[in-house]
Amino acid sequence: MRRPFVLFTIPIVLGIIFYYYFHTNIYLILALFLLTLIINIIGVKLGERVSIAVFVSLFLLGILITGIKMEGSRLAKHVERPIELMGSVKEVKSVSKGAGRYVIKVHKAMDNGRKIKVSEKALLKVLGEEELEIGSKVKFRGVLKEPLPNTNPRLFNYKLNLLADNIYTTITIKDYSITGIEKENINFLLRLRKGFINKVEEGLDLYLSEENSSLMKSILLGKYSYLDEETIQQFRDLGLAHILAVSGLHIGIIASLVTTLLAYSGMNRKFNISLAIGILWIYGFIIGNPVSVLRANIMFTILLISQLGAEPYDSINTMFFASFILIIINPFWIFNLGFQLSFIATFSILYFTEKISAILYLNDNSILKSLLGILSVQIGLLPILVYYFNRIPTIGLMANLVLIPIFTICLILSIFLIFFSLFGSSIAYSIGVLVNFLLKAQFNSIKILSYFPILNIKAPSPSIFGILIYYVMVLILFGVINIRKFNIRVNKAIIFYLLFIILVNALLFNLDSSLAVNFVDVGQGDSILLKTKEGYYLIDTGGNIFGDFDIGKSILLPYLEKEGIFKLKGVFISHFDADHCKNLPYLIDNIKIENIYFGYEREENDLYRQIVGKALKKEIPIRVLKKGDKLKLDEDINIYVIGPSDNILTNPNTTDNDLSLVLLLNYYDYNILFTGDIERLGEENVQDSLNRDIDFLKVPHHGSNTSSGENFLYSLNPNIGFASVGRNNSFGHPHKEVLDRYKTHNVEVYRTDELGLINLTLNKYGYKIVPFLRDKWSIIDIVQDYSSYIIYLIFYFFLSYKMAIEFLLIEEEMAKIELQGIY
Structure with missing residues (x-):
């Protein structure tokens, strides 16, 4: 099997989605999972093909890991009643006048005088003037809440967003509900994170203008909070939002920079690669290990190790391996926008760039390759961006081609700037002048591009079915699904069926007066x-x-x-x-x-x-x-x-x-x-x-x-x-x-x-x-609520099938008549 993790990952993802939307009995799923494992083992022993059984096993595994993860929260069992919690501040989400949001790692809880030993995160909102710091031990009273999902279709799902961060409960308190705060002697890793962030902020603030410093802090530390809403919207309108999120592009630049510098220093190749891998993972930890960085770090780690051992490297299989590992760790990551954008963009670059190059017969020109990479990402991400943001950037390709080179240079120079700022040297000042000049040119370019008459086209969020149809069409266009291998009659039947679908839906739309x-x-x-x-x-x-x-x-x-x-x-x-x-x-x-x-x-x-x-x-x-x-x-x-x-x-x-x-x-x-x-x-x-x-x-x-x-x-x-x-x-x-x-x-x-x-x-x-809000679906619910649609679909497919068959029979008869005329 050339790319096994492609086939391993897909059924697990389907199982995760199934658990989230449908009623499941976890014990029944466990029994079925064990049964399919036995069937797989017997099949292998007998030399039989077990691909379907393996698919079912992985699908059930997806349901199991999601169920276990969902039921693993101890705090979620104590929502909607007063509770006393003790824990330490792991992250400061935001601090504004009169309010602060913090991620707390809860260690102990007291519910109605009963001690509960826990070790999980909760989101704490403090109303008042009290501000907490990373590492502080805090004791407080309040009422735990289960976060709400979106209550209107397709809007931001707050609950899934927190689940992707392993947070199951939230709590909002007034500052007087905090009964104790201790400055904890934070461990080495937390000191490293806090110190690194402070040094980055100090170095960039010292040598860059306020606007440029905010942008580079956002890029290097992976936080939108450094930027104002207008700047973020400008980047989104031009299809440049991916620059603001730490992703494979950033990790690739850092990895290349580190390995190149260490190689020029004459360092042993094995030590060079080991040190580069260590730096990538430390950097990921410091900025909070966003899922896009975890994906990139796994892929670059395997790439560097394979280079060290002169082993073959399949980037697509590695990408799906990274996905497999991440969803086993936290299945809710598949609902995270960063996860979706990171994997789809990476797959698009790895797969579609080569296909487009082959179709257009292009050579290995580096500029053309960059252009094709950007085009591939735009094609791959289009339905996802439309689903979430309802905008299609009209000049995204041009904006990326013009600005990504400037951004890449600025990122590299900013890393050097931070290093030399530790010594307060004139070199840091010189680099700062250059970065300021380049970023000013970048912002001016953004302003010029923003004058384009139509920056984006508004579009409705496509349905899941519509997104699937889009990707099938793209795969057909690039020859991944080779319809030429199908019988010509099958192709004609498909075309006929698509025309029939369009006709019927147009008719229903015109007749609908509901x-x-x-x-x-x-x-x-x-x-x-x-x-x-x-x-x-x-x-x-x-x-x-x-x-x-x-x-x-x-x-x-x-x-x-x-x-x-x-x-x-x-x-x-x-x-x-x-x-x-x-x-x-x-x-x-x-x-x-x-x-x-x-x-x-x-x-x-x-x-x-x-x-x-x-x-x-x-x-x-x-x-x-x-x-x-x-x-x-x-x-x-x-x-x-x-x-x-x-x-x-x-x-x-x-x-x-x-x-x-x-x-x-x-x-x-x-x-x-x-x-x-x-x-x-x-x-x-x-x-x-x-x-x-x-x-x-x-x-x-x-x-x-x-x-x-x-x-x-x-x-x-x-x-x-x-x-x-x-x-x-x-x-x-x-x-x-x-x-x-x-x-x-x-x-x-x-x-x-x-x-x-x-x-x-x-x-x-x-x-x-x-x-919109309802309990998870069961098969009975689907039949009861959508019986008319089910009957319509059965009739619809039956009628279209019969018409397609009749169409093919008529065509066959016409061919016979034509042959009779010839002979």
Whole structure:
């Protein structure tokens, strides 16, 4: 077997993914794993092929190691209750005014007077002025929490990100909850890490400008925190973000530099390579061993050892060996963006560069090789970058070709600068002048390239199926999958089938007149997306009331872009409280909006003035709706304005909540009522205005006890309610008495704090409600939830198969007729 680790790694990865998304019985998996091992052993003894059994064994092994890893946390068994923890600070994540985030290695815990011996990491957030240092021993009280996954589709998964760092729990405390801090005598390795980081920071700060020093610190120490958001975004827009992350490129430069310098010094080759390997692993430890560095270090270690022993080296097999080792150590690394980018970029350079060179008949010119390497990476990473960032850099190839050589020179010079800065020599000053000049040229080049009219093309996040199709097409294009080896009739059948798929999907798209109502999880606030055939509408945009977390930037806009929504036909604002409209100014700046609808005007409100100002600047029309107005969103979708009524508008004692824009959406026989934050007056207006039952109700005011009155629910008689509410919010929403009231009226309430985004899809035949957060799938769940899709797919494949067969038979008959005509 030429590349065994390619075949070993793939089934393990599939097993890891299976465990994360599906219910599994770990004891049953263990039994099946042992059974397949026995089958493999018997098969080998009998001389039989056991490739399928080996694949199944490795798949089950992937499930097992993930299950064992997931169940291995002792702290996770003590979440949601007070606990006392003792441990040492292993990493300072961030420190800002009034808050600090630290990785703590917990050694002891006290739960209700019972001692628990543990040895695992937890993420500690300290609110207040107290700052901790690496190595400090700390004792504190608080409540452990299990980190949340993303609560809206395809957004950043905080839980998986922490699991990739072996962190299973988080805890947030005030600084007065810290009961003891001791300065520990840190060990040699921690002193080495701390000292190295300090020397790098001091040397670069002393001899480089502030902007250049921040960039080189970020590159050498692998931390984005040294850079401002604008600089990071500039690099991303030009397809240069990989420069900011320590990766194989950096490790390769360091390895080459070290081995070359040691060789010129006349050092013994064996000692040279051994020392180079040691330096690479020490450097990896100092910067926190990011997974991209671990991958590069494993590969370069094997490469250098193979050179020492004059042994053959297969870079692709070595890359998969590195992947195999890493996912055995921590299976959750496969969900880490750094892991994905590192391995796909490396594979693309190793595999596609040679293929492209052969297709274009290029020679071994070093400049052309660099260009092909950059092109290979762009091709390999394209769907992954689009999935995560929803951008396709238009001049990424040019920017990389121009700037990577400058970056490489600056990295090498900066390493020398740090070394000579230890002695305070004039050489360090001279190097600093040169690096400043080159980096200034680099930043100027970035600014010039940033003037390009279209820096990137926005694109929706592709589905997993779409990503697989892309890579299959790339493999066919480069001849990895050689379709010429297939029978010509098979190729014709494949082409026919693809055309059939396109035709059927185009037909279904045109016939689809369904309505989707998505209650987006924006925390303590409202934002509802209406997806019609004619376009997209938002009812409210959400917005944080407390803190500086930007929901529009971090949740709402990324969600819309991942859904492929780059234009909104309209945005309805119920009222001008921050949790309903604070994100609208940001949306106006970053997405095309055709219309904005208000229910009233409020000149004295800062958010109102800000929205109006930005709308005027962008020439977006604003329409103030009145009770009785009707808007046609689509052929069978109409919105009727129910409130606020004139008496509410003219009443000087009316609160902003009761001024909420109330909308009734009618779709075929279904009625959906969107209520904003209406309270008693608003609800009485709705009762007086509507003489029909409501099928679906947006629970007023997040389930506050000032809303959802008894008469209101009796009058509307809703079947289902949707509450947009934040987790553990300080208001106590939804209030228990309100939930009890809905229960008394037999109204099932779906809550975004429990279920994340909630999707309500309707067509003229029925409706379906699918929450984003749910338990892991089982086979029964899949059959129950997706039975219609399964039946459709079975029918779809059967019909296309029969049509393909008929197509081939007709072609065969035509060939016979043609031959008969000849003879």
